[in-house]
Amino acid sequence: xxxxxxxxxxxxxxxxxxxxxxxxxxxxxxxxxxxxxxxxxxxxxxxxxxxxxxxxxxxxxxxxxxxxxxxxxxxxxxxxxxxxxxxxxxxxxxxxxxxxxxxxxxxxxxxxxxxxxxxxxxxxxxxxxxxxxxxxxxxxxxxxxxxxxxxxxxxxxxxxxxxxxxxxxxxxxxxxxxxxxxxxxxxxxxxxxxxxxxxxxxxxxxxxxxxxxxxxxxxxxxxxxxxxxxxxxxxxxxxxxxxxxxxxxxxxxxxxxxxxxxxxxxxxxxxxxxxxxxxxxxxxxxxxxxxxxxxxxxxxxxxxxxxxxxxxxxxxxxxxxxxxxxxxxxxxxxxxxxxxxxxxxxxxxxxxxxxxxxxxxxxxxxxxxxxxxxxxxxxxxxxxxxxxxxxxxxxxxxxxxxxxxxxxxxxxxxxxxxxxxxxxxxxxxxxxxxxxxxxxxxxxxxxxxxxxxxxxxxxxxxxxxxxxxxxxxxxxxxxxxxxxxxxxxxxxxxxxxxxxxxxxxxxxxxxxxxxxxxxxxxxxxxxxxxxxxxxxxxxxxxxxxxxxxxxxxxxxxxxxxxxxxxxxxxxxxxxxx
Amino acid sequence: xxxxxxxxxxxxxxxxxxxxxxxxxxxxxxxxxxxxxxxxxxxxxxxxxxxxxxxxxxxxxxxxxxxxxxxxxxxxxxxxxxxxxxxxxxxxxxxxxxxxxxxxxxxxxxxxxxxxxxxxxxxxxxxxxxxxxxxxxxxxxxxxxxxxxxxxxxxxxxxxxxxxxxxxxxxxxxxxxxxxxxxxxxxxxxxxxxxxxxxxxxxxxxxxxxxxxxxxxxxxxxxxxxxxx
Numbered sequence: 001x002x003x004x005x006x007x008x009x010x011x012x013x014x015x016x017x018x019x020x021x022x023x024x025x026x027x028x029x030x031x032x033x034x035x036x037x038x039x040x041x042x043x044x045x046x047x048x049x050x051x052x053x054x055x056x057x058x059x060x061x062x063x064x065x066x067x068x069x070x071x072x073x074x075x076x077x078x079x080x081x082x083x084x085x086x087x088x089x090x091x092x093x094x095x096x097x098x099x100x101x102x103x104x105x106x107x108x109x110x111x112x113x114x115x116x117x118x119x120x121x122x123x124x125x126x127x128x129x130x131x132x133x134x135x136x137x138x139x140x141x142x143x144x145x146x147x148x149x150x151x152x153x154x155x156x157x158x159x160x161x162x163x164x165x166x167x168x169x170x171x172x173x174x175x176x177x178x179x180x181x182x183x184x185x186x187x188x189x190x191x192x193x194x195x196x197x198x199x200x201x202x203x204x205x206x207x208x209x210x211x212x213x214x215x216x217x218x219x220x221x222x223x224x225x226x227x228x229x230x231x232x233x234x235x236x237x238x239x240x241x242x243x244x245x246x247x248x249x250x251x252x253x254x255x256x257x258x259x260x261x262x263x264x265x266x267x268x269x270x271x272x273x274x275x276x277x278x279x280x281x282x283x284x285x286x287x288x289x290x291x292x293x294x295x296x297x298x299x300x301x302x303x304x305x306x307x308x309x310x311x312x313x314x315x316x317x318x319x320x321x322x323x324x325x326x327x328x329x330x331x332x333x334x335x336x337x338x339x340x341x342x343x344x345x346x347x348x349x350x351x352x353x354x355x356x357x358x359x360x361x362x363x364x365x366x367x368x369x370x371x372x373x374x375x376x377x378x379x380x381x382x383x384x385x386x387x388x389x390x391x392x393x394x395x396x397x398x399x400x401x402x403x404x405x406x407x408x409x410x411x412x413x414x415x416x417x418x419x420x421x422x423x424x425x426x427x428x429x430x431x432x433x434x435x436x437x438x439x440x441x442x443x444x445x446x447x448x449x450x451x452x453x454x455x456x457x458x459x460x461x462x463x464x465x466x467x468x469x470x471x472x473x474x475x476x477x478x479x480x481x482x483x484x485x486x487x488x489x490x491x492x493x494x495x496x497x498x499x500x501x502x503x504x505x506x507x508x509x510x511x512x513x514x515x516x517x518x519x520x521x522x523x524x525x526x527x528x529x530x531x532x533x534x535x536x537x538x539x540x541x542x543x544x545x546x547x548x549x550x551x552x553x554x555x556x557x558x559x560x561x562x563x564x565x566x567x568x569x570x571x572x573x574x575x576x577x
Numbered sequence: 578x579x580x581x582x583x584x585x586x587x588x589x590x591x592x593x594x595x596x597x598x599x600x601x602x603x604x605x606x607x608x609x610x611x612x613x614x615x616x617x618x619x620x621x622x623x624x625x626x627x628x629x630x631x632x633x634x635x636x637x638x639x640x641x642x643x644x645x646x647x648x649x650x651x652x653x654x655x656x657x658x659x660x661x662x663x664x665x666x667x668x669x670x671x672x673x674x675x676x677x678x679x680x681x682x683x684x685x686x687x688x689x690x691x692x693x694x695x696x697x698x699x700x701x702x703x704x705x706x707x708x709x710x711x712x713x714x715x716x717x718x719x720x721x722x723x724x725x726x727x728x729x730x731x732x733x734x735x736x737x738x739x740x741x742x743x744x745x746x747x748x749x750x751x752x753x754x755x756x757x758x759x760x761x762x763x764x765x766x767x768x769x770x771x772x773x774x775x776x777x778x779x780x781x782x783x784x785x786x787x788x789x790x791x792x793x794x795x796x797x798x799x800x801x802x803x804x805x806x
Contacts, residue, residue: 013609013616015578101603150604443603448596564596570629571605 010148025156025195032143032157033164033199036136037206040168043113043128044211050121051287064276067286067322070122071272072265074115075326079264082111088126088323088330089134090421093162093184096141098425098432098439102154103145108138115328123286124275125318126329129169133330136165136203137184156192159185163196164203171207171214172390175383176200182380183421186433222364222396227357232368232400235346236407239372242342243408244415246316246335247377251423253324264326271325275318284311285318288329289337293370296340297363297392305348312341331420335377336370343369367392368404375405376412379419384408440568441530446523449564450546450554456481457512459489463500464507470494477543479552480516488552490516491545522547523556532556583615590626650726650760651767651798652791654753657681658727660787664750665734669699673713676731676750683723691715695752705741708778712768714753714761726764727754732784749781771797 011017017024054066078084084105089112096104112131120126140161144154159180167176177200181188257267279286292311295301303311319334347365350357367388374384385405389395418426425431432439456479457466470478478492497515500506521539523532525548536544536558543557586608587597600606601615607625608617661679666672677692694715698704705711729752736746751768755761771777771794780793 013611151602152604443599445595448593448599564593567592567596567629571600 009146012147012149012153021153022191022194025153025160025191026198028143028147028149028157029160029195029199030202032136032140032160033167033202034206035139035143036132036161036164036199037168037203038210039109039113039135039139040128040132040165040203041207041210043117043132044169046113046117047121047128047288050117054122064273064279067123067276067279068269068272070118071124071275071322071325071327072269074118074124074328075268076265077118078111078115078328082107084108084111088112088130088328090130090183090330091424093134093137093158094186094421095425095430096137097155097158097185099430099442101151102141102158104134104138104141104158106138106142109135109142111135112328116330119322119327119329120288122272123279124272124322124327124329125285125287125289125315125334126322126327127288127331127333127335128329129166129332130330131328132165132169133162133179133184136161136163140164140199152191155185156195159192159196160199163200166203167200168203168207170387170391171204171211172387173197173200173204175387175390176203178386179380179383182383183378183419187435222360222394224360224364224396224400225358227354228360228364229400229403231346231350231359231365232403233407234350235343235365235368236372236404237411238342238346239339239369239404240376240408240411240415242312242316242338243335243373243376243412246319246331246338246373247416247420247423249316249320250324250331250420253320257325268326271321271327274321274325278314278318278321282311282314282318284337284341285314288333289315290333292337293340293366296344296366299361299363301344301362305345305352308341308345308348312338312345315341331377332374335373339370339373340366341369342373343367364397364400367394367397368400371401372404372408376408377420379409379413379422381405381409435569435573438530440565440572441533442528443572444529444561444564444568446525446527446529446532446546446556449529449556449560451557451560452554454479454552454555456552457492458483459511459513459516461512462508463510463512463515466492466512467501467507470501477545477555479545479555480512481552487550488522488545488547489513490518491520492516520545524548525553529561533558533561578616579619580611580614580616583610583613586615586617649798649802650763651728651771652795654726654728654755654764655730655794656791657725658729658752658754660730660732660790662732662784663734664731667735667737669737669739670696672731672733672737672750673699676713676729676752679731680727680729680752680754691754703740703742705739705745705747706769706772707741707743707745708772709736709741709745709748709782710751710772710778711739711741711747711749712751712753712765714755723754723756726756726760728752728764728768729754730790767798767801770801 007013011024012021057063057066084107089108093104096102112134116126116128116131120128137158138161140157140159141154144157149157162184163176163180165176166179167173177193177197180196181192185192257271260267262270275286284292292301315334315338319331319338323329323331343365344362346369347359347362350359371384371388374387375381378384385401388401389398422431432442454475454477455469455473457469459480459482476494480489480492481487482489492512492515496517500510500515521535521541522545523535525546532544535541542559543555546553546556583598584594587594590597597606601608601610607621608615659679659681664672664675664679666675673695674692677688677695680688695713698714698716701716704713731750731752733748733750736748739747741747753761753764755764774797777793777797785793
């Protein structure tokens with residue numbers, strides 16, 4: 001009985017799954033997909049309830065306190081009660097995939113959902129997608145932990161969770177899949193694709209059962225002329241400009257907020273109040289803003305160029321205030337809103353400047369703007385492309401979409417080479433994508449490459465005795481240790497003393513101390529291998545002594561390192577094929 | 578399904594124990610951990626290993642044999658080679674031809690080929706290493722090497738000119754036949770160590786019989802091994 005129970009918790013040990021764990025991952029992936037779909041439906045419903053509840057209060061003069069209170073509660077909830085940092089969560093997911101072997105805390109399954117619900121429901125300008133991704137990923141990671149799966153399988157399930165979340169919230173299974181591969185895992189491999197696809201479909205299906213099969217932003221049919229395609233180039237520039245601006249604004253606001261001498265909850269409240277005040281002037285800047293996108297795509301957004309332009313700017317500022325000052329939420333939805341405003345404004349300018357051309361509808365440009373914005377900000381052209389295709393259900397705009405996404409990614413990359421999600425990770429060196437040099441090096445530790453079969457000698461040994469000892473060994477380096485304390489004093493490199501060892505005259509007159517290298521370059525036991533390699537490369541060493549607390553532990557040589565490096569690379573890429 | 582102690586599997590895979598444990602944890606190797614044991618499917622792991630560089634061994638690792646034969650190598654070589662006196666001939670070619678005929682335990686068809694190979698080595702440079710001693714041997718381990726190392730000791734009837742390095746006429750040949758270059762070098766260094774000893778050369782000049790020669794070699798080699806060369 002106990003055995004059956006144990007085996008149930010360890011499905012990796014069942015013979016059936018041992019040979020190929022894909023089937024196991026698909027099954028668990030479906031569970032993860034369903035659960036993250038439920039999380040996303042839960043968030044959507046509670047956001048709707050919050051909006052209904054607070055809608056009647058919107059028209060009071062003190063309405064700007066609502067976002068202030070929302071942001072304050074959200075930041076207190078996250079920082080104090082749950083002890084998690086503010087932020088959208090996608091960065092944390094990518095961090096866990098690249099450094100922590102896919103481990104995410106259990107509480108992350110719901111913390112971001114609640115805090116983002118408070119932030120967005122009260123009117124803060126942020127998106128519900130990143131929090132759902134975080135909770136989906138946390139669900140995947142913890143289910144993997146429950147079933148005692150190994151790191152590789154856990155990472156796949158984290159991808160499954162994120163894919164399920166995105167596919168459920170947008171009702172877009174393909175986008176979910178591509179988002180998980182392109183942004184979260186950074187790797188396209190067959191082992192990942194199949195479980196993630198299953199999870200993606202499961203997430204979307206859960207959402208469809210509970211909310212009905214709706215297309216998020218249904219669009220009419222667009223007719224694309226060659227003029228529109230030419231205009232795409234201009235739009236790509238506008239969209240990438242907007243995404244660079246949004247990235248820098250959020251970061252700038254965050255820096256200002258960090259320098260402000262006030263407790264975090266007060267700062268969050270200040271950000272919320274500022275957003276609330278902006279909401280009086282430009283109500284479109286509040287919340288996740290999906291209704292605005294609806295209006296724009298259906299061509300019923302009636303304001304002129306000026307208003308559209310101001311709304312675009314206002315949304316950028318509101319988003320950076322919300323996210324920079326301590327609110328919790330994603331950048332997906334604001335990105336879409338800003339993109340559609342940018343597209344709209346661009347189309348209005350085109351119509352004004354070239355009135356004789358039959359331009360495609362403003363809805364079409366709004367879609368293209370969204371795609372451009374997404375691809376630019378996330379540095380993920382495929383995610384932007386497929387998201388727009390799927391959430392609008394229209395394939396007519398494919399050609400211009402490809403142009404805008406690709407161009408916008410390229411242009412934004414020129415100004416902001418690191419995507420919004422990855423910036424912090426790259427800065428701290430925590431982004432390790434599979435199959436890269438850093439990934440391989442970070443996995444191997446010095447303990448694994450150290451050679452301990454070295455023979456230490458004492459400093460007062462005669463050259464004669466030393467040489468008769470050298471004859472019996474195959475090594476080239478001999479550490480010299482203090483006979484009493486065991487302290488490392490220096491090292492003898494056979495290659496360096498070659499001129500003396502054939503001189504029999506010196507045999508009885510020279511001691512080891514006089515021929516050793518007293519100040520050799522050393523590495524320490526807990527150094528990173530990348531650091532060790534850097535030292536070796538910069539000084540052209542092939543072998544270096546490893547010390548720990550001034551004691552000699554062993555040698556690390558480039559040859560062994562390369563050997564291990566190859567083994568590691570092979571083991572790492574084995575499943576990718 | 579096989580169950581083995583983790584460290585044993587790591588040893589058989591020729592992997593660092595730390596690396597091996599990490600790979601299990603990260604799921605890079607088809608082995609699951611259960612306490613201190615690793616559970617794996619042999620054919621599956623074999624397949625995995627063949628796709629990697631590592632060769633998986635189901636049997637225990639055998640020690641390298643060359644190290645073991647090093648002790649008392651000279652003695653066994655001299656013993657299996659045998660000692661021959663009254664080698665006749667007036668030239669280098671003649672005495673070597675005679676010597677090759679004395680080599681015990683090899684097929685006659687090989688002898689002529691061996692002679693050619695030994696002479697080829699002599700053409701390179703004389704193997705007369707001085708003090709009346711020559712060590713003829715074939716170029717490169719002959720015929721893929723002999724199964725056992727042999728030193729055939731041949732005392733010449735009359736000393737002959739061998740183009741030795743010190744110009745002295747040679748009175749004894751040690752024909753060295755070995756399975757590999759390592760063994761050859763080892764034998765050579767031991768032999769040369771003996772020959773550096775004046776008393777040993779004197780002893781050789783007396784053309785001792787097999788028994789006393791054998792005993793002498795035994796003590797000399799023990800001496801070498803104690804002191805280390």
